[in-house]
Amino acid sequence: MPQSQTLSGGFADPARQSAHAFRSVMEAMARPGSLHDITGAEPPASLSVATGAVLLTLCDTDTPVHLAGDADCATVRDWIAFHTGAPFCGPADCMFALGTWQALAPLSAFPTGTAQYPDRSATMIVEVPQLSASGATLTGPGIKDNASLSLPETRAFRDNHALFPLGLDFIFTSGSRLAALPRSTEVR
Amino acid sequence: MTDYNFAYLDEQTKRMIRRAILKGLAIPGYQVPFASREMPMPYGWGTGGIQVSAAVLTPEDRFKVIDQGADDTTNAVSIRTFFERTAGVKTTTATAEATVIQTRHRIPEAPLTEGQILVYQVPIPEPLRFLEPRESETRKMHSLEEYGLMHVKLYEDISRHGHIATSYAYPVKVEGRYVMDPSPIPKFDNPKLGDMAAIQLFGAGREQRIYALPPYTQVVSLDFEDHPFDPSRADHPCGLCGAEDSYLDEVIVDDAGGRMFVCSDTDYCSARQAAGHTGKDAA
Amino acid sequence: MYVAVKGGERAIENAHAWLAEERRGDPGVAELDVAQIRQQLGLAVNRVMAEGSLYDPDLAALAIKQARGDLIEAIFLIRAYRTTLPRFGASTPVDTGAMACDRRISATFKDLPGGQILGPTFDYTHRLLDFKLAAEGEVPDAPKRDADLADVPHVTGFLNREGLIEEAPQDDTPPPDLTREPLEMPADRALRLQALARADEGFTLGLAYSTQRGYARNHAFVGELRIGSVPVEMEIPELGFAVEIGEITLTECETVNQFKGSKTEPPQFTRGYGLVFGQTERKAISMALVDRALRWEELGEDDQGAPAQDAEFVLYHADNIQATGFLEHIKLPHYVDFQSELELVRKLRREAGAHQVQEAAE
Secondary structure, eight states, rough: OOOHHHHHHSSSSSHHHHHHHHHHHHHHHTTTTOOOOOSSSOOOSSOOOHHHHHHHHSTTTOEEEEOOGGSSSSHHHHHHHHHHHHOBBBGOOOOEEEEEEHHOGGGGGOOOSSEEEEOSSEEEEEEOOOSSSSEEEEEEESSSSSSOOOSSSSHHHHHHHHTTOOEEEEEEEETTTTEEEOHHHHEO | OOBBBBSSOOHHHHHHHOOOOHHHHSSTTEEEEEEOOHHHHHHHHHHHHHHHHHHHHTTEEEEEEEEBBBBBSHHHHHHHHHHHHHOOOOOOOOOOGGGGEEESSSOSSSOOOTTTTEEEEOOOOOOOTTOOHHHHHHHHHHHHHHHHHHHHHHHHHHHHSOOOOOOOOOOOEETTEEEEEESSOOOOGGHHHHTOSSSEEEEETTTEEEEOTTTOOOOOOOOTTBBOOOOOOOOSSOTTTSSSSSSSEEEESTTTTTTTESSSSSSHHHHHHHHHHHHTOOO | OOOOOOOOHHHHHHHHHHHHHHHHHHHTTOOOHHHHHHSSHHHHHHHHHHHHHOOHHHHHHHHHHHTOOOOHHHHHHHHHHHHSSOOOOOOOOGGGGEEEEHHHHHHOOOSSTTTTOOOSSSSTTTOOOOOOHOHHHOOOOOOOOOOOOOOOOOOOOHHHHHOBBBOOOOOOOOOOTTTTTTTOOOOHHHHHHHHTTTTTTHHHHHHHHHHHTTTTOOOOEEEEEEEEEEEEEEEEOOOOOOOOOOOEEEEEEEEEEEEOSSSSSOOOEEEEEEEESSSSSHHHHHHHHHHHHTTTTTTTTHHHHGGGGOOHHHOOOOOHHHHHHHHGGGSSSSSHHHHHHHHHHHHHHHHHHHHHHHHHHO
C-alpha cells in the first residue's frame, strides 16, 4: 500500500469529528436497530467509511483489535496502526473485532465478559453488504415497542442474548451507515 | 482556556469514557469501572457527570446544568461556565431546548424527549454500599443477583416505622436484573426513570463508575406487595406557579415559622408563571 | 412576596476576587515569589510533589502560593494539571542503590559499608523556637567534605546474603497504573505501593502508628532510610538504549520486620517498603509500615481485623484529593434530598403521635 494511503483518511479535526461520530455510535447502541450516518473517515477501500469512523472514535493503544478474514491485510493493519496505535491480537484477547459476518465466525472465540465484569467483552464491528430497518424483529431496552433490522441471521443473536448480562455487542456498518445490537436486545 | 482540548479532556481519555458508556448502555444498570481523571473541580462536586458530559458533547449541543432542579445554584453555574469556556457550547435553562442536561439530585418535571441526554452526577453508585462497605463483596452480590440484603433492609424499615424509610436515592431494579442507585434524586422522581425517551447516563468520578439506562428501559422501584412504592411529595401547591404535580422546595420565609413551598425545577416554575399560572404567594 | 434567590454567577465571581485579595494579604508586605517557596519551603514542595504525583518543584511551589499554603489544595492543583499532560512513555526503574545520598541511616547496624550519614535532619534539633529567624534568616555555611562516589549498598542486601530476610526477587512485570485504570480489588503489592506513594501523609502516618500500638503490630526496624538523588533514564526505541533524562530526589525506607514464621514460611525477617518523591521521610517510613501490614495474607499471617491490614479500607480512603472532595461536597445544596427526609420524618412522627393518642385513649 502506498504510504500516502496509510497516512491519510484520519479525522482532520479529531476532537470535533470524533465527538459527532461517537454520538452516532452511542445513539445506535442506545436505540438498537436505529440507523445512523457517520462520516469523516476515509479508510482503505476494503473498509467502509462507517467502520473507519468507529475505529478512529473508539480504538487506541489501550484496545487490542482482532482483524478477521480479508480485513486482516497489510493495508488495513497499517492504516489502523498509524491512526489509532491499536495493537492486533487473536479473537480471545480482543476488545474490538472487525470483519464480515462469515469471517468473524465462530463467535464463541470472543470474550463475553465475566460474571463480575460483564463489560470486559468484545465489541464486534461487522461489515455488512447493506443495512436497513427490515428483517428481524428487535425488542428490549432502547426500543419503544419493537424495531426491525436487516441482520445476517437471528440464531446467533438469540444465543448471545441468552448469555445476558454476559455477551457480545455488535456494531453493523455499511457504507456510511451504522446500526448496533447490544446483548440486551431480544431478536425474533 | 484555549490551551485545553475541546471539552477539556484529551482524546484518549474521552475514548476510554466513551467505551465505558457504550458498555453501560449494552448492560443497563451495571456499573462499568472507568479510569476517572482528576478534574479541575473537586471529587464529589460532579466530576463523574462532567467527564460523561465532556465525552458526549458536540459543539452543536445546547447544554443545561441543574443542581437541586435549579439552573442558578452555584455549582450548576460553575459547571455550566466550565463547558462554555472549554467546549464553547451554547447553554440554556429551558429544558425543552437542551440536548444534553447535566443534573444533580433531580429529574426535570417536563418529560424529556428522544434526542435528549440526561447526565447524572452520582456520589455513591453502589446501591448496596451502605449495607456492605466492601466493593469486592458487592460486586459478587451483583454477579449472583444476590439482593436479599436490600430487601431485608427495606423490610426492617417497614417493621420498625410502618414505611420504607428511604426517601431519596431509592434503589431500583433495571430490566429485572441489576439493582441500581438512581443517584440521590427524591423518590418522587423514580417513576420518571423507566420508559424515558431520553438516554440516561450516570457518572461517578471519585468512585470510578459509569452506568446507563437506554431509552424505554424498564426500571422498577423496589417494594413489596403489601407495601407498594409510594412516590410522595409535600402536599402543597407551588406558592409561585400553583403547580400541584411538581417536586417542592420548602423555603423558610420568616423567623416565626412561616414557610412556603416552591417548585424545585426553576425552569418548570418560571415557564408556568410565564404562561399565566400563579400560586398564592406570587406577587 | 417571595423572590427566589438568583445571582449565583456574580456571587462566585465576587468570591474569587475576595479570595485573590486574601491570598495576597497586606500589599504593604513584600509578595512571596515562587523561587522563595521552592528554596525555603522545600519540605512543603516535596509533599506536594509526592502526593500530587508530579515531580516539578517549580509547579509545586506555584501551587503552594496559589493555594495560600493549603497543601491539600496545592496537591489538588498539581493533580488536576498532571492529568492533562500527554504521556510520552515510562522510565526504566530507578536504581536507588546508585543514589547520591544526602542522608542514609540504619537503625539495625551501628556501622556498615557506606557509613551512616545524618544529613539535613530535624532529628536532633531541640524544638525551641528560634527567634533569630524572625529577625534575619542568614546562616553560616555548613561544613563540607568531598562526596563519596562509591555506590551505597542496601542494608537488606547484607541480611539477604545470610538468608535471614525474605527474598525479594526482581519482577519485570509492568506494574498496573493507578492513574490510568480504575482501582480494582484485590490489589497486588505493586498497586498498593503505588497508591501508598501518593497517599495522604497524615492518613498513612496514623495507620502506621496504629500498627506500632498493636493493631496488626509488625515489629518494624528501620533497616535503612536513605534520601538523595538518582538519575532517571528512559529507553528511546529509535536509539535502542536508555538515556538519562533528568535527576530526582527520592526518600526510600526499607523496614526489617520480625517474623516468627507461619504455616508456609520459615522464621526470617520480612520487608516493608516505602519510596516517595523528595525528602519526605515521615511519609516513607509510614508507607513501609503500612505496606508490611498489608502483606499479612501473602505471608500467611492472621487477619487481626486491624485497619492497616485491610487493603480495601486503606486504599479506598488514603487519597486526600478524593477524600477532601467528597467530605467538602456536603457543603453543596442538598435541599432536595433534605426535603424528602423532612417529609418522611414528619410523616413518621405524625403516625407515631396518632399511635400514642390512640394508646392513651385505650
